[in-house]
Each structure stands twice: as structure tokens, then as C-alpha cells.
Amino acid sequence: MTFNFLIAPDFAPERFAGWHMLNTALQKRSGMDLHLLTPTSAAEQAAFLANDKADLVYANPFDAAHMMRTLGYVPFARPAQRSDEMVIACAAGSAVQRVEDLKPGCRIALTDNKDIKLIGLRLLEPADIAETEVQWVIVESYQAAARLAIKQEVDAAFFLADSFASLSRMTRSQIRPLVESAIGDISHVLLAHPRVASSLPSIRAALLALQADAAGQSVLDALGMSDGFEPLSQEEAEFMIDLMDTLLD
Amino acid sequence: MMMSSLPDARQVRLIYTDGTERTVCCTAVEVPFPEGRLIVSRTDLNGIITHANDAFVEMSGYEREALIGAPQHILRHPDMPKAAFQDLWATVMRGEKWHGYVKNLRKDGSYYWVYASVVPNVRSGVIAGYTSVRRKPSRTRVAEAAARYEELVKQEAASV
Numbered sequence: 063m064t065f066n067f068l069i070a071p072d073f074a075p076e077r078f079a080g081w082h083m084l085n086t087a088l089q090k091r092s093g094m095d096l097h098l099l100t101p102t103s104a105a106e107q108a109a110f111l112a113n114d115k116a117d118l119v120y121a122n123p124f125d126a127a128h129m130m131r132t133l134g135y136v137p138f139a140r141p142a143q144r145s146d147e148m149v150i151a152c153a154a155g156s157a158v159q160r161v162e163d164l165k166p167g168c169r170i171a172l173t174d175n176k177d178i179k180l181i182g183l184r185l186l187e188p189a190d191i192a193e194t195e196v197q198w199v200i201v202e203s204y205q206a207a208a209r210l211a212i213k214q215e216v217d218a219a220f221f222l223a224d225s226f227a228s229l230s231r232m233t234r235s236q237i238r239p240l241v242e243s244a245i246g247d248i249s250h251v252l253l254a255h256p257r258v259a260s261s262l263p264s265i266r267a268a269l270l271a272l273q274a275d276a277a278g279q280s281v282l283d284a285l286g287m288s289d290g291f292e293p294l295s296q297e298e299a300e301f302m303i304d305l306m307d308t309l310l311d
Numbered sequence: 312m313m314m315s316s317l318p319d320a321r322q323v324r325l326i327y328t329d330g331t332e333r334t335v336c337c338t339a340v341e342v343p344f345p346e347g348r349l350i351v352s353r354t355d356l357n358g359i360i361t362h363a364n365d366a367f368v369e370m371s372g373y374e375r376e377a378l379i380g381a382p383q384h385i386l387r388h389p390d391m392p393k394a395a396f397q398d399l400w401a402t403v404m405r406g407e408k409w410h411g412y413v414k415n416l417r418k419d420g421s422y423y424w425v426y427a428s429v430v431p432n433v434r435s436g437v438i439a440g441y442t443s444v445r446r447k448p449s450r451t452r453v454a455e456a457a458a459r460y461e462e463l464v465k466q467e468a469a470s471v
Contacts, residue, residue: 190449243347247364305351308428308444
């Protein structure tokens with residue numbers, strides 16, 4: 063039997079090969095046949111889920127809430143030492159010095175990523191700016207968001223912290239972070255559909271043991287997750303979902 | 312600086328809804344909310360703290376060991392009206408989410424404002440505890456809340 067392994071579409075493009083390496087490693091080490099699904103948009107991911115095509119999922123935390131509480135997926139692991147954080151940045155020469163300097167009506171560039179938007183909205187609250195008071199500029203990539211910020215065609219841009227860190231040195235020299243989240247308790251998670259239950263122990267064991275040898279470590283390095291994966295209990299995942307629930311409004 | 316050396320330090324006797332009392336010292340010193348962070352704690356059904364993240368510990372001024380097992384009202388500032396917390400508890404005990412602006416008291420008597428959200432932790436259909444998350448508030452909203460709370464505190468004092 064082949065299981066589909068769906069990867070949330072918000073991974074950095076340069077990690078694409080890393081996810082294929084992980085899929086191959088897990089197949090070899092667990093003895094299970096895994097087929098990687100890499101939807102390129104939230105809509106494509108939703109279609110896979112609606113058609114019940116996802117057996118294992120590397121899910122962003124906000125989608126995980128729906129998958130666990132509505133669709134019955136079971137959490138089993140998460141990246142170790144790696145929380146989901148975001149950065150609000152502006153042009154290096156911008157007059158905006160802090161979030162509170164942004165005003166209603168401001169223009170903000172971001173990729174189509176609802177997690178980043180939600181956390182960013184919470185960071186905008188000290189500026190008394192609500193979602194409807196921002197002119198959102200949706201772009202295809204975080205590099206495009208950076209370009210708009212640098213040219214000051216927007217007042218600020220939202221970035222996944224990892225994406226911000228992976229911008230070229232030249233680009234980063236032209237933009238300035240206004241605030242970076244340091245939430246610490248929110249991360250992507252690995253979920254399994256209940257039909258995977260009998261095979262899950264071997265897949266989970268293979269995943270958690272990747273750090274134990276050089277070949278496994280190279281897979282983790284290719285994913286940008288050098289600290290490997292750690293177990294995630296149902297209660298730990300529920301706690302994270304409760305926490306995110308407080309950020310929704 | 313010792314708290315007692317501050318000219319604006321005052322002592323207030325607080326009586327909590329669980330019947331316990333304590334005298335707290337408070338000053339006019341406000342500590343800014345840490346940028347980009349969330350202050351997170353969990354309590355059991357009785358409001359006893361069972362989890363505190365690093366930001367919670369740092370902002371409270373207490374040691375983690377002193378917080379775990381303590382009642383959440385260890386942070387209660389005398390400028391907060393009882394009505395706010397009554398509303399909080401009534402809301403979350405109904406299984407609903409509560410939001411509000413809260414002035415919290417630090418161990419050293421200084422204070423910090425937060426925008427707090429409290430959600431019931433529903434497990435297998437039953438409320439097992441509560442998660443509270445505080446984030447950096449809008450100063451406009453804080454000013455509005457402070458004025459409203461001042462009025463409520465006066466009304467509560469007058470009704471005793």
C-alpha cells in the first residue's frame with residue numbers, strides 16, 4: 063500500500079530537493095511506500111484534503127488545527143528547535159522606525175500565507191491598524207515582497223522569518239526589520255490520517271532517528287532542519303492549537 | 312532601587328474571589344511589553360498556574376518555581392476592577408473565548424499592560440483548563456480601558 067505524504071505549500075523553494083530526499087529516506091528506513099505530494103498553493107492543498115488524498119501531512123500550524131479537530135488527523139512529530147516566526151520589514155531608508163509609525167491605509171506586501179498574515183496582524187495591533195485598514199499587496203514570492211519594500215512601493219512587507227533570513231545579503235542590506243515575532247510555541251507539525259495507524263510507528267521511528275547517522279543528517283540539512291524532528295503528543299498539539307485560537311481575533 | 316524608596320509606592324489590601332487576601336505594593340513604574348513576544352500561561356479549572364512560558368516568567372518578576380502552583384491572581388493589579396475578572400471567568404466557564412485589556416502587577420510593584428485572550432482547553436468535550444495569551448496592546452485602547460476601569464473601581468469601592 064502506498065501512502066501519500068503531503069507537504070504544506072509554504073516551504074522555501076530551495077528545500078524542494080530536501081523534501082524528496084526525506085521521502086526517499088523514510089521509505090527506505092520504514093519499509094513503507096510513500097508518494098510525495100507538493101501542492102503549490104493553499105487551494106491545491108485543500109483539494110488534496112477534500113479528496114481524502116493525504117495520509118501523512120507536514121502541516122502548517124493553522125491548517126493543523128482544522129485537520130486535527132475536524133478531520134481526525136493525529137499529530138506525531140514536529141521539527142526540533144524550530145518555531146514559526148515572522149518579520150515585518152521596510153526599506154532601509156524608510157521614515158518608518160517602528161510598527162507604531164505605520165498608519166491606517168498603509169500598503170503591505172506579503173505572499174499568500176495566512177499564518178504570516180495572522181501573526182503580522184497581531185504585531186500591527188499596537189499601531190491601531192485593523193486588517194481592513196491595510197492595502198494588501200499579494201505577491202508570488204518573498205523576494206518580490208522584498209523588492210516592493212526596497213522600492214518603497216509598499217510601506218512594509220511580511221516575511222516568514224526563515225524566508226527573511228534566506229534573502230541575499232544585498233537584499234537584506236536594503237531592508238530593515240521593524241519587528242520580529244518571538245512566539246516560540248507555534249511550529250509546523252507532522253500529522254497522520256487514522257488509516258495510517260498500523261504503519262505509523264515505523265514511519266515515526268524512522269523520522270525521529272534521522273539524526274543518528276550521517277546520511278540521515280544530510281537529509282535534515284537539506285531540509286534546513288539540522289536539529290531533526292522530535293515527538294509531538296496529542297496534548298502538546300492541542301495546546302498549540304489553543305494558543306493559535308487566541309490569535310484569531 | 313528598593314520599591315519602598317519610590318515616592319509613589321502605595322500598599323493596597325486585595326481580597327480575592329476565593330476568599331484569600333494579601334497586601335500588595337504598587338508603583339507608577341510601567342514596564343514595556345517585550346516586542347514580538349507573547350506571554351503564555353495555562354491554569355487548571357481553579358485558576359492555578361500549571362504552565363508559564365519564559366516571557367510570562369520574565370514579565371512577572373517571579374521565579375518560575377514561585378509561579379507554578381500559584382493562583383493566576385498573583386498578577387492582579389488593584390487598579391483592575393473585579394467586574395473584569397468576573398466577566399472573564401463567566402465567559403470561559405461557558406466554554407467561550409474572552410478578550411480584554413489587563414493591567415498586571417509585577418512582583419516588584421511595577422506594572423505592564425496587555426491585551427489578553429483566554430480560551431478554555433476543551434478535551435473530549437470537557438473543559439480541562441484554560442490557556443491565557445497576552446500580546447502587546449494598542450496604547451489608544453489601553454488609555455480607554457484605564458479610564459473605564461478607574462470608574463469601575465470607584466463604583467466598586469462605593470458599593471462596599
